[in-house]
Amino acid sequence: MSDNNKAGPEIRVGLLVTCLVDLFRPGIGFAAVKLLEDAGCVVSVPSQTCCGQPAFNSGDRANARAIAVQVMDAFANVDYVVAPSGSCGGMLARHYPELFEDDPALSARSRAFAAKTHELVSFLVDVLGVQSVQAAFPYAVAYHDSCSGLRELNVRDQPRTLLASVAGLQLREMKDSDVCCGFGGAFAVKYSDISGAIVSSKTACVEASGAHTLLAGDLGCLMNMAGKLARDGSKIEVRHVAEVLAGMTDAPPIAAAAPEKA
Amino acid sequence: MTVYPSSPQFKKNARAALADGQLQKALGNVRTNFIAKRAAVADRLPEFEALRDQARDLRDHVLAHLDVYLEAYERKVLESGGHVHWVRTAEEASRIIVDLAKSRGARSVAKGKSMVSEEIGLNAALERAGIKAVETDLGEYIIQLRGEAPSHIIAPAVHLNQEDVEAEFRRVHTWLPKDRDLSEPESLLAEARAELRAKFLAADIGVTGANFLVAETGTSIIVTNEGNGDLSQILPRVHVVVASIEKIVPTLEDAASLLRVLARSATGQEMSVYTTLSTGPRRAEDVDGPQEYHVVLVDNGRSNMLGSEFEEMLRCIRCGACMNHCPVYHAVGGHAYGWVYPGPMGAVLTPSLIGVDKAGHLPNASTFCGRCESVCPVRIPLPKLMRHWREREFERHLSPAVSRAFLGLWAFFARRPALYRFATGLTMRALAWAARGKGRFTSLPLASGWTNQRDLPAPQGQTFQAQWKAHQAARRKRP
Ligand code: SF4
Secondary structure, eight states: OGGGOOOSSOEEEEEOOOHHHHHHOHHHHHHHHHHHHHTTEEEEOOOOOOOSHHHHHTTOHHHHHHHHHHHHHHTTTOSEEEESOHHHHHIIIIIHHHHTTTOTTTHHHHHHHHHTEEEHHHIIIIITOOOOOOOBOOSEEEEOOOHHHHHHHOOSHHHHHHHHTSBTOEEOOOTTTTSOOSOTTTHHHHTHHHHHHHHHHHHHHHHHHTOSEEEESOHHHHHHHHHHHHHTTOOOEEEEHHHHHTTOOOSOOTTOOOOOOO | OOOSOOGGGHHHHHHHHHTOHHHHHHHHHIIIIIHHHHHHHHHHOTTHHHHHHHHHHHHHHHHHTHHHHHHHHHHHHHHTTOEEEEESSHHHHHHHHHHHHHHTTOSEEEEOOOHHHHHTTHHHHHHHTTOEEEEOSHHHHHHHHHTOOOSSSSOTTTTSOHHHHHHHHHHHOTTSOTTOOOOSHHHHHHHHHHHHHHHHHHOSEEEEOOSEEETTTTEEEEEESSSHHHHHHHSSSEEEEEEEGGGEESOHHHHHHHHHHHHHHHHSOSSOSEEEEEOSSOOTTOSSOOSEEEEEEEOTTHHHHTTSTTGGGGGOOOOOHHHHTOHHHHHHOSGGGOSSOOHHHHHHHHHHHHOHHHHTHHHHSOOOOOHHHHHOTTOOOHHHHHHHHHHHHHHTTOSOHHHHHHHHHHHHHHTOHHHHHHHHHHHHHHHHHHTTTTSEESOOTTOHHHHTTSOEEOOOSSOHHHHHHHHHHHHHHOO
16 A cells, blocks of 8 residues: 555554453554554554543543543654544543543643544544555455444444455445444443343344454454354354454454464 | 332343343334334435434523523413413322312313323322323323333333234223224224223313423423324313423424424424314313313422533433434333333433432443434433433442442553553463463353353453564564
8 A cells, every 4th residue: 555655744643452452352453553554654552551431431430530641641742543443432532522521621632632533444544545455355244333433433434435445355234234232331241131132133134144254343342243143153253344454364253263273 | 000110120120021022022113113214204304404403402492591481381371361380299290180180070081192191100199089091092092901101202002012902902892892803003093092082072181291382372282193182182171281391492483393303203204193282271262172271380300400410301302212223222122111211311311300229220221322312303412411320320339339349440450551561461361371272251250241141252362562562672673
């Protein structure tokens, strides 16, 4: 993608890798780095733990604020903050300003910070103008629109645009692709049987699509859907959209074992 | 009769609902019909989004000047010869209506569909006074026969299938021929109509709710698809309107603009079939109408919401779109919520009205998917308001001790990046090792909440941050 290596001042991107990617599937983080570097960005990974969403959604504003300040400090010196997640991206871009609404010292800062935060795929397309990627994935895929990305950050067409440029890939739109998968963070554990019912409806749609691989832009949702598909003995593979766009699909899919070494 | 509120047992209710095959079949209709119809009618109206903005602004304006409009409304009702009763609590509200009925010697009351009458427990109060309440809305009539509460704010019997209704009619209407054909929805409707007609005529008092109360004219407005509202307010001698205080709108024109988004959001209709306006008792020149006209204005907790972080909830025009689009409602139906108002709007309103100590599960049982907010005609930020309830619970230490402990432990690490990296680095490597060759866990100590429904994908091994450090060091070594 050398044509995206525009001359000019360098674009400094801080990768908010997200706690789930950091801990469970670092490969997504490296896929994000590759996509950003191919598009001409200089990527750094400031020290980080989590965006604070678990505290925020549990009603613990004090811890949510403390973590938000920690994140804003860590990413103070980059032009953009980019996350391979609509959920964490939405936390920074939509909810940090809410957290500091009544705080004269931090309100403006949180709004400025929100304005420089983006979800990975929409950043590539909307901000950097990337229209295609160099990757091949000769399979039929279904794409699930994760809720926060879709409704908080308008991520819908951007992943489809880039997926259309992947050699051999065929997008099979599934029914209810924009309906929640039932993850919802702590909800999946606290109300596990309701969450289980919701993800069953989702995986039924995935199965009906006839896709070989299920993609989405948020690892939380992916772990939920992959876990359910695995539990039901499904053959469908599950990956983060960035892995496919970056052409980094050598690692076993989510919830799958590494193939036996000969 | 359903025991209210059963919201504290939300989890138990939900489990029962998930195991109820008949209910799950009925919920299939909500999952498809409502959503497709709303989407089609919204797409056909280019200015729909602008109308939603207007509707939101209008409702906000009313809430900011609620006292002014309520007083103006009262003046107009009095001028038109009606009576206004201001009540603070649910008990007061039902007592006033029961007393009215008793003093008029009423033996039966014909009721139009009204959620606020559910909220104040009117039917039970009438029953206790020996007065029969007859529900005239088809859905309400069916659930009344079954001794159930509504499971949806605009489609009270949506938890039932056609065959359930047929069985109920055969059980209750024993005086009708046994071999009659009830296989079509129309035949069920016709049978209910015939049964209800007699009861309309016998009723001494008609009680209706109100979709809107118009300050400029003292008019109350209801919309229905069956026309039962008209009959329950025209035929009896006394018409009682029971409505909560936030139903007010300034002018008839404002009501008209809200009606445009109401029916579209609710049922995907451009307009409901019947829009009925009533202003005061029958005048000399009127051909019909009640001799007495009463309005019972119910506060029951609303004025406490004004000026609080929950004020936006009072914009609600009770269209039901939020529950029609809610994955949790789709999974468990309305009864699981355990009180009058289900779905996302109930998850915000119920804690306000009966206390978050009783209804605490409701705002927690949400994935925050945001689909409710994306369809709400008055743009109520429902997830945000649910989150505010979680904050109140957290402050008051109402959230469960186990989840507080987990959260506290997690936050301790999340606020100490170096320690966090050390601890998670070890844990993830250990987990990856434990799942080697499988890539996932089918069960794991402390993770049963997850693994009782689905497998837990195993971590790949080293954390990203550990790998990144090594990766950067290697890069620096390269020339
Ligand atoms: S909250 Fe909004 S969508 Fe839900 S019933 Fe009220 S107006 Fe309708």
